[in-house]
Amino acid sequence: MTAEPAxxxxxxxxxxxxxxxxxxxxxxxxxxxxxxxxxxxLAYLVVRAAGGGEEAWDLVLRPRxxxxxxxxxxxxxxxxxxxxxxxxxxxxxxxxxxxxxRRIWAVLVALPLVVPSYVGAFLLISAFGPRGILxxxxxxxxxxxxxxxxxxxxxxxxxxxxxLSYPYVYLTVRGLLADLDPSLEESARSLGHGGWSVARRVTxxxxxxxxxxxxxxxxxxxxxxxxxxxxxxxxxxxxxxxQQYQTLFDRSxxxxxxxxxxxxxxxxxxxxxxxxxxxxxxxxxxxSARQQRVVRLGRWRWAAQAYCASVLxxxxxxPMAVLAYWxxxxxxxxxxxxxxxxxxxxxxxxxxxxxxxxxxLAVPVAIVSVRYPSLFxxxxxxxxxxxxxxxxxVVALSLVYFASNYAPLVYQxxxxxxxxxxxxxxxxxxxxxxxxxxxxSPRLEEAARGLGRSPFNAMMTVTVPIMRRGVLAGAxxxxxxxxxxxxxxxxxxxxxxxxxxxxxxxxxSEAFFARAAAPALALILMSSLPMALLMxxxxxxxx
Amino acid sequence: MTAPVVELKGVxxxxxxxxxxxxxxxxxxxxxVLALLGPSGCGKTTVLRLIAGFExxxxxxxxxxxxxxxxxxxxxxxxxxxxxxxxxxxxLFPHLTVEQNVGFGLDRLPPEERRLxxxxxxELVRLEGxxxxxxxxxxxxxxxxxxLARTLAPxxxxxxxxxxxxxxxxGLRARMRSEVEAILREGRVSTVFVTHDRExxxxxxxxxxxxxxxxxxxxxxxxxxxxxPASLQVARICGAANFIDGVIESGWASTEVGRLQWxxxxxxxxxxxxxxxxxxxxxxxVQYSANGTATVESSEFRGDETILxxxxxxxxVIRTRHASSASLAPGAPVRLTPATRTPFTAFLRES
Numbered sequence: 001m002t003a004e005p006a007x008x009x010x011x012x013x014x015x016x017x018x019x020x021x022x023x024x025x026x027x028x029x030x031x032x033x034x035x036x037x038x039x040x041x042l043a044y045l046v047v048r049a050a051g052g053g054e055e056a057w058d059l060v061l062r063p064r065x066x067x068x069x070x071x072x073x074x075x076x077x078x079x080x081x082x083x084x085x086x087x088x089x090x091x092x093x094x095x096x097x098x099x100x101x102r103r104i105w106a107v108l109v110a111l112p113l114v115v116p117s118y119v120g121a122f123l124l125i126s127a128f129g130p131r132g133i134l135x136x137x138x139x140x141x142x143x144x145x146x147x148x149x150x151x152x153x154x155x156x157x158x159x160x161x162x163x164l165s166y167p168y169v170y171l172t173v174r175g176l177l178a179d180l181d182p183s184l185e186e187s188a189r190s191l192g193h194g195g196w197s198v199a200r201r202v203t204x205x206x207x208x209x210x211x212x213x214x215x216x217x218x219x220x221x222x223x224x225x226x227x228x229x230x231x232x233x234x235x236x237x238x239x240x241x242x243q244q245y246q247t248l249f250d251r252s253x254x255x256x257x258x259x260x261x262x263x264x265x266x267x268x269x270x271x272x273x274x275x276x277x278x279x280x281x282x283x284x285x286x287x288s289a290r291q292q293r294v295v296r297l298g299r300w301r302w303a304a305q306a307y308c309a310s311v312l313x314x315x316x317x318x319p320m321a322v323l324a325y326w327x328x329x330x331x332x333x334x335x336x337x338x339x340x341x342x343x344x345x346x347x348x349x350x351x352x353x354x355x356x357x358x359x360x361l362a363v364p365v366a367i368v369s370v371r372y373p374s375l376f377x378x379x380x381x382x383x384x385x386x387x388x389x390x391x392x393x394v395v396a397l398s399l400v401y402f403a404s405n406y407a408p409l410v411y412q413x414x415x416x417x418x419x420x421x422x423x424x425x426x427x428x429x430x431x432x433x434x435x436x437x438x439x440x441s442p443r444l445e446e447a448a449r450g451l452g453r454s455p456f457n458a459m460m461t462v463t464v465p466i467m468r469r470g471v472l473a474g475a476x477x478x479x480x481x482x483x484x485x486x487x488x489x490x491x492x493x494x495x496x497x498x499x500x501x502x503x504x505x506x507x508x509s510e511a512f513f514a515r516a517a518a519p520a521l522a523l524i525l526m527s528s529l530p531m532a533l534l535m536x537x538x539x540x541x542x543x
Numbered sequence: 544m545t546a547p548v549v550e551l552k553g554v555x556x557x558x559x560x561x562x563x564x565x566x567x568x569x570x571x572x573x574x575x576v577l578a579l580l581g582p583s584g585c586g587k588t589t590v591l592r593l594i595a596g597f598e599x600x601x602x603x604x605x606x607x608x609x610x611x612x613x614x615x616x617x618x619x620x621x622x623x624x625x626x627x628x629x630x631x632x633x634x635l636f637p638h639l640t641v642e643q644n645v646g647f648g649l650d651r652l653p654p655e656e657r658r659l660x661x662x663x664x665x666e667l668v669r670l671e672g673x674x675x676x677x678x679x680x681x682x683x684x685x686x687x688x689x690x691l692a693r694t695l696a697p698x699x700x701x702x703x704x705x706x707x708x709x710x711x712x713x714g715l716r717a718r719m720r721s722e723v724e725a726i727l728r729e730g731r732v733s734t735v736f737v738t739h740d741r742e743x744x745x746x747x748x749x750x751x752x753x754x755x756x757x758x759x760x761x762x763x764x765x766x767x768x769x770x771x772p773a774s775l776q777v778a779r780i781c782g783a784a785n786f787i788d789g790v791i792e793s794g795w796a797s798t799e800v801g802r803l804q805w806x807x808x809x810x811x812x813x814x815x816x817x818x819x820x821x822x823x824x825x826x827x828x829v830q831y832s833a834n835g836t837a838t839v840e841s842s843e844f845r846g847d848e849t850i851l852x853x854x855x856x857x858x859x860v861i862r863t864r865h866a867s868s869a870s871l872a873p874g875a876p877v878r879l880t881p882a883t884r885t886p887f888t889a890f891l892r893e894s
Contacts, residue, residue: 181634184636186597187630187634190595190624191627191648192622192623201647293597
């Protein structure tokens with residue numbers, strides 16, 4: 001056996017196309033296939049937009065486009081900023097203080113993530129909109145027949161999206177906050193800085209990468225959101241593209257606008273990496289994870305409880321109460337719920353297939369990128385993250401164009417929908433798989449190979465069992481976000497293939513609130529299970 | 544006489560009903576360097592954290608330059624103690640440059656004074672030219688010097704070092720230690736440092752406090768704790784290698800090595816008492832002797848010295864150290880004689 005002089009060699013191989021060590025075919029062939037498949041939608045958009053001719057570009061380059069673009073960016077900025085303001089205190093309270101029921105709060109305040117944006121918007125409208133709960137109550141007592149429509153437009157959209165997406169910031173900040181080396185803050189105190197000064201000058205700057213990573217997820221979520229903005233009538237790029245597609249059937253213009261949306265998303269991602277600049281955050285060299293000090297809140301305890309409780313009430317309890325109200329009204333009115341079973345089965349089926357496929361594809365990509373670093377593996381890995389920047393609507397449109405022209409066999413089948421889910425949600429599965437793989441030593445597989453196992457056999461008997469926990473977490477995450485997904489499901493679902501998401505959508509867009517309640521509740525329950533499992537796992541793993 | 548820089552009186556700290564620090568008292572003079580030596584888990588780091596104010600004692604009092612910082616209900620927070628703490632992992636702020644790190648404790652000063660002190664601290668640790676680097680762009684030694692400069696810049700009352708060299712590999716260790724020591728001595732900085740490495744404690748400190756299970760078992764000069772340990776435990780922590788059984792007979796300790804001169808901190812050793820004699824590896828001379836009852840069991844050549852393991856008739860093994868030119872082959876019969884006239888330390892053996 002040849003011993004490798006590790007560090008010097010590693011640096012060189014990462015620049016070579018195929019790396020120093022031969023990548024077994026069982027890994028690189030699937031990895032390459034995944035990379036190509038992930039780039040397909042993007043490539044097709046480019047081709048399509050390029051072939052659109054002047055007419056399409058004239059449509060895209062009108063002043064109106066700039067106006068919509070501005071509104072989109074404004075919404076993303078407002079939602080990201082509000083999410084940071086809401087989530088950072090929550091993360092700090094649930095990680096660092098002696099607040100009562102800290103661990104329970106930690107799980108509860110992450111749960112609003114399971115509420116789909118169109119459900120959140122529908123509940124807001126059905127409570128405060130025209131003919132909503134509030135108006136009906138006021139009419140009965142005071143005879144008021146119209147309410148000012150403050151919930152529409154920017155305020156309502158920003159409010160709804162913030163309450164559903166702040167958990168992205170909360171979860172990333174929480175992770176870093178728990179791992180922060182306590183001696184940094186102690187040093188600052190020894191050097192004469194009090195609590196607030198330490199928070200402002202040490203803790204917050206150290207949390208910046210996590211805050212930025214969470215905020216970028218919120219921004220991308222907002223950019224790609226379709227349900228809430230259309231229900232709340234705030235015209236953004238995604239909505240404009242959908243209308244273009246629905247009303248004009250002008251596919252080149254929609255493709256060109258989709259590309260612009262992708263550019264915004266990529267610009268946001270690029271901006272986030274640039275803010276880091278020369279700073280690099282190195283973990284404490286020794287890794288001696290000393291227990292962090294618990295901050296005693298004293299008489300602030302009640303304020304802390306009240307803060308967590310009010311966030312939870314507004315983001316989860318009130319919406320659930322409104323949902324329960326409409327459910328009761330629906331049952332009283334004799335709404336049919338027999339469709340529910342088939343819709344739930346369709347949701348579980350398509351999302352389950354997507355979760356399984358995403359995980360199966362993520363494993364070879366993770367192995368190639370972690371164990372065989374090279375230019376090839378980096379390109380494949382980057383390609384697999386395309387789904388981050390591509391809004392669901394864009395992926396769905398490009399797959400529709402592609403399949404209707406070149407792959408009529410899968411067009412109008414559930415497989416095309418599953419493919420869309422995989423393209424969109426592979427990054428989540430890949431992140432989890434990568435994280436669990438890079439924590440285990442490559443020597444383990446080498447030991448298996450030394451004992452006479454083939455690469456594939458070593459992977460199945462050693463690597464995959466090691467990655468199991470991470471892979472399961474990835475599968476749960478993919479399932480959870482696929483169940484909620486709306487635009488791709490609307491566009492790619494075969495005729496007659498109704499899921500919970502499409503039922504909620506068709507009922508709410510026509511203001512049949514009572515009819516939407518039952519599928520919305522089923523949807524929330526279905527995505528709460530994997531979410532609760534994920535959160536409890538995270539809590540246990542923490543010392 | 545001025546008040547001691549640091550003074551601890553009967554300080555105790557419990558975690559979940561387990562005493563981690565128990566009745567610790569000592570005082571530190573101006574410019575003095577004190578080492579807290581003990582095995583891991585003996586409470587030495589907790590003593591530092593108590594002085595720095597990161598923990599509050601459950602009993603006892605801590606004074607800095609004569610004023611109470613911990614006493615009864617008084618607990619002065621760390622940021623108002625003017626205590627400089629140098630952490631094991633240096634704890635440099637990764638988001639700040641060298642200059643911003645070093646200046647972190649100076650920001651209440653007027654700009655002119657701040658600039659002066661900053662420059663002096665940077666010069667003291669010879670970091671000129673690196674001011675705009677970030678910590679990850681520095682070598683390990685440079686990182687430590689930045690941490691030291693940051694600690695010293697606000698001119699703290701006392702500097703606390705928590706295992707400052709334990710992250711450094713053996714080759715660099717001695718050099719970094721003497722560098723840091725020179726800087727601290729030059730500034731006559733009062734220092735308390737924690738270590739589990741007795742050589743580090745002996746080489747660097749004016750006095751050594753030997754800790755075991757939360758208590759200070761002995762506090763004295765390095766020579767005294769090494770040659771006249773107060774208990775068997777202290778002897779073990781300070782590197783005593785050999786424990787030889789003996790009986791007191793007409794004023795001498797009679798052992799299988801021969802009749803030995805002794806002294807003892809234990810009261811009540813009398814004629815006929817059974818004792819343990821402690822001996823360091825350099826305590827005996829070993830000579831070839833055809834009718835010697837002891838034999839060389841093994842010989843370990845280490846370059847600058849040779850360690851012999853001598854098998855005694857009782858089956859006891861004594862470790863001895865010699866110049867590396869000594870050549871005694873395993874199996875050779877030998878005789879042991881005391882290397883100096885210094886009496887050995889004896890302790891009463893309990894039954």
